[in-house]
Amino acid sequence: MKFGNDLRIKTVTTWFPPDRENVEDAVAAGKLDTEDVDRLGLTGLPVSTRWSAPEMAAAAGRDAISRAGWSPSNVGVVMHTWIYHQGHDMWSPPHFVANEVGAPNALVYGVQQGCNAAALALQLAALHLDAEPGLGAALITTGDRFAPPGMDRWTSDYGLGFGDAGTAALLHHGDSGPDDWALLSLASETEAALELMMRHGNDFSAAPMSHSSSIDLRRPKKSYVEAYGKDKFTSIAGRSIRKVIVDAVRDAGLRLDDPRIKYIALPRLGAYLLDANYVPVMNDVLKAEALQFGADTGHLGCGDFLANLADLRDRAPLEPGDIALVIGGGAAWTWTCAVVQVPQEQAAERSD
Incomplete structure (x- = not known):
């Protein structure tokens, strides 16, 4: 999906709580062993002991609006995404976020697409802005708090640890002011048959947490692999990851070996999962460095995608005109790749 020359990410922010759980703490508690530590490749996780998930999302949203130097009235649509409990049942966290950032009359969406939801919200926001030129800007937020007793951030899934955070991005049609990124293109690929992986061996239940007292994503995945093997998912994932990269780069009007493509930011999964599913495709398709x-x-x-955009801005040595890719995926399953560019106007600003 090509977006033209003027669709911009004004800014993107990540809001982390101050407390942490270190990997040594998880080992001492018997949640991880040495092999688990190596497979995860983590030093620790941000942990919210006070803030709910939508409160962290709203904090990131306020930071984004402040960083842009905008009035909240510029925001015409708010899209909030999450994968886990938002603090209340039968409640709308997107409306909370919109009100908390000072945009109570914005059009509000909740986007549910697993861990890929922020990428899909970015795509939906782009379509909205193209369809409604007078809408102003779109605010995309994510917020999750993986707190007990409903979840164990170290053991609820294979190959990753869950950190708490809120993230936010402001998408708009470019004006004369500076922007973090030009959004050149975005491509997605879905294999909906893989939804079975997340529920295999479990009947449909009548109430939340009926299958176990805490979220256990390992059990249905293990059941699925026992029935279908690992190769099925690995093959589909590799093919889909390759396709979204190739499609996104093509839609941006680029070649895969374009020297302006400096980096591709990978999802914040464990080292073993990245090495098994993402890195082989990166090495085969791109010359860009994987971060x-x-x-x-x-x-x-849902926060990986936007947090990676923020870290590319702050931690990668990019110059005006340089291009980066951000890739993500979410159960079960859609993958997305975005192509972003440091706006060319920044070169003129630096020379003034």
């Missing part, structure tokens, strides 16, 4: 930003944050649920 992994999650060693000190773990997997942020």
Whole structure:
């Protein structure tokens, strides 16, 4: 999906709580062994002992609006995404976020797409802005808090640890002001048959947490692999990851070996999962360097995609005109790749 020359990410922010759980703590508690530590490749995880998931999302949203130097009235649509409990049942966290950032009359969406939801929200926001030129800007937020007793951030899934955070991005049609990124293109690929992986061996239940007292994503995945083997998912994932990269780069009007493509930011999964599913495709398809930003944050649920955009801006040595890719995926299953560019106007600003 090509977006033209003027669709911009004004800014992107990540809000982390101050407390942490270190990997040594998880080992001491008997949640991880030495092999688990190596497979995860983590030093620790941000942990919220006070803030709910939507409160962290709202904090990131306020930071984004402040960083942009905008009035909240510029925001015409708010899209909030999450994968885990938001603090209340039968409640709308997107409306909370919109009100908390000062945009109570914005059009509000909740986007549910697993851990890929922020990428899909970015795509939906782009379509909205193209369809409604007078809408102003779109605010995309994510927020998750993986707190007990409903979840164990170290053991609820294979190959990753869950960190707490809120993230936010402001998408708009470019004006004369500076922007973090030009959004050149975005491509997605879905294999909906893989939804079975997340529920295999479990009947449909009548109420939340009926299958176990805490979220256990390992059990249905193990059941699925026993029935179908690992190769089925690995093959589909590799093919889909390759396709979204190739499609996104093509839609941006680029070649895969374009020297302006400097980096691709990978999801904040464990080292073993990245090496098994993402790195082989990167090495085969791109000359760009693959970056992994999650060693000190773990997997942020929906937040990986936007947090990676923020870290590319702040931690990667990019110049005006340079291009980066961000890739993500979410159960079960959609993969997305975005192509972003440091705006060319920044070169003129630096020379003034």
